[in-house]
C-alpha cells in the first residue's frame with residue numbers, strides 16, 4: 001500500500017500525500033503551482049481552455065492524450081507525466097513548432113483560448129496516424145472553442161505544424177518512458193485527509209475488496225460525468241475510488257462472445273475496434289463529446305451513469321451487448337437493456353461494479369445503423385439517438401430486429417412494438433410504414449430544452465425512413481450523411 005501519489009509535472013517529480021480526492025488538476029495547477037497558462041473557461045469540459053497533455057506508459061508504448069484539466073482529479077495523474085503550455089518552449093526560448101505556426105499564421109487572437117488550442121494541437125501531432133486534413137483537424141479541435149471565430153488561421157497553423165519535424169518531447173520519448181516505468185510499483189494507493197479518502201486499487205480484486213469495505217465509495221473512471229458533479233454541483237464525495245488505471249479493467253479484446261471492453265477502457269481506446277465491427281458505432285463515438293472527453297471518458301462509465309441520453313447504451317443495446325458486473329467474488333452477466341430499471345435507477349447493488357461490456361459481432365446479413373440527432377454535429381448532447389440492427393435472410397425477409405433509442409424515455413430502451421412490426425416481413429415500403437406506425441406506440445417522450453416531444457416522435461419515425469433510404473439498392477440511395485463529415489454511405 002502506498003500513501004501518496006506520484007507523477008511528473010513537466011520534469012519535476014511530484015509526490016503528494018493527503019490530496020483532496022476531488023481537487024481538480026486545473027485548480028492544482030493554477031492555485032498551488034502558479035501555472036496560470038492553463039485557463040479556466042467553462043469548468044465543465046466544454047470549452048477546452050484548460051487542455052493539458054498527459055503522457056502515460058501503456059504496456060511498453062508511450063501514449064500522449066489531451067484532456068480537460070477542469071474535470072480531471074489530481075489523483076488520476078498517478079503514474080503519468082503532465083505537460084502544460086509552460087512546458088512547450090525550450091529553455092533557450094525556441095518556440096514549439098505548434099506555437100511558431102500559431103505566430104506565423106496569426107492563429108492567436110486572444111490569450112484565453114490559445115493555450116488550450118495549442119495543447120490540443122501538440123496532442124494531435126502525437127496521435128498515431130494523424131493526418132493534416134481538414135476533417136481530421138476539425139475532429140481534433142472540436143473540443144476547443146474560439147469565441148472570436150478565428151478557426152481558419154488555427155487550422156492553417158495546425159497544417160504547418162504537422163509538417164514540422166519531431167519536437168523536443170519526441171526526442172526525449174525513451175527517457176520519459178523509462179521514467180514512467182520506474183513509477184510502476186504495483187501498489188494500491190490509499191490516502192486519508194480532512195477532505196476525504198481516496199483509493200487507487202491496483203487490480204480488480206483490490207477494487208472489489210475496497211467496495212466490500214465501503215459500499216458507498218464513489219467509483220470514478222474518466223470523471224467526465226463525476227467531474228461536473230464537483231465543479232458545477234459542488235458535491236462532496238467522502239471516498240473516491242479511481243479505477244482508470246486498474247490493469248485488469250483495461251482489457252480490450254476479441255473473445256468468442258464478441259468485443260470485450262473493460263471498465264477502464266476509454267472511448268478513444270475503444271473507438272477503432274468498435275468502428276471495425278460496427279462502423280456506425282464508430283461514428284457515434286466520433287461525435288461523443290470531444291477528443292478530450294473521449295480521451296478520459298469510458299464506455300462503461302457512460303453505461304454505469306445511467307443517463308437517458310447517453311450515446312453508448314442505445315448503440316450497444318441494439319448490438320446485443322452483455323454487461324458484466326462483480327461484487328466481492330460474485331459475478332453476473334445480463335443483457336445491457338436489463339441494467340436500466342427506471343430514471344436514475346440501475347440494477348447494481350451497493351458495492352457492485354461494472355467489470356466490462358461485451359459487444360457481439362453482428363450475425364451475417366445484419367444491417368446496423370446508429371443515428372445521433374443533436375443541434376450541432378460536434379460536441380453536443382443528443383436530443384435522441386436511434387440504433388437499429390436488422391438481420392435479413394437471403395430473400396430480404398427480416399429474421400430479427402433489435403432497435404434501441406436514447407432520449408425517448410426515462411432510460412435507454414428498446415422499441416419492442418417496432419421490432420415486432422418488422423420481424424418476419426420483407427424490408428420494403430409497406431413494412432417501413434408499419435414500423436413507422438408502431439414506433440408511435442413505443443414511446444411517449446418528454447419535451448425539454450433539447451427537443452419537444454413532437455420533434456422526438458417525428459424524428460424517431462423519420463430515422464426509420466432514413467434507414468430504409470440507406471438500404472435502398474446501390475444507385476438509388478440518396479445522400480443521408482452530412483457532406484464531408486458523415487461516413488461513407490456504401491455499406492449494406
Ligand SMILES: Cc1cc2nc3c(=O)[nH]c(=O)nc-3n(C[C@H](O)[C@H](O)[C@H](O)COP(=O)(O)OP(=O)(O)OC[C@H]3O[C@@H](n4cnc5c(N)ncnc54)[C@H](O)[C@@H]3O)c2cc1C
Nearest residue numbers: 045221222223224225226289297298301302304310311354
Ligand atoms: C463536455 C462533455 C461532453 C459530453 N458529451 C457526451 C456525449 O456527446 N454523449 C454522451 O453520451 N456523453 C457525453 N458526456 C458524458 C460523459 O463523457 C460520458 O457519460 C462518459 O462515458 C462517462 O464516463 P466516465 O468514465 O468519465 O465516467 P465517470 O464520470 O468516471 O463516472 C460516471 C458514473 O459511472 C459510475 N461508474 C464509472 N465506472 C463504473 C464502474 N466500472 N462500475 C460502476 N460504476 C461506475 C460512477 O460512479 C459515476 O456514477 C459528455 C461529458 C462532457 C464533460
Ligand code: FES
Nearest residue numbers: 041042043048070
Ligand atoms: S475550462 Fe472549459 S473545458 Fe475546462
Ligand code: FES
Nearest residue numbers: 109110146147148
Ligand atoms: S482566439 Fe481566443 S476567442 Fe478566438
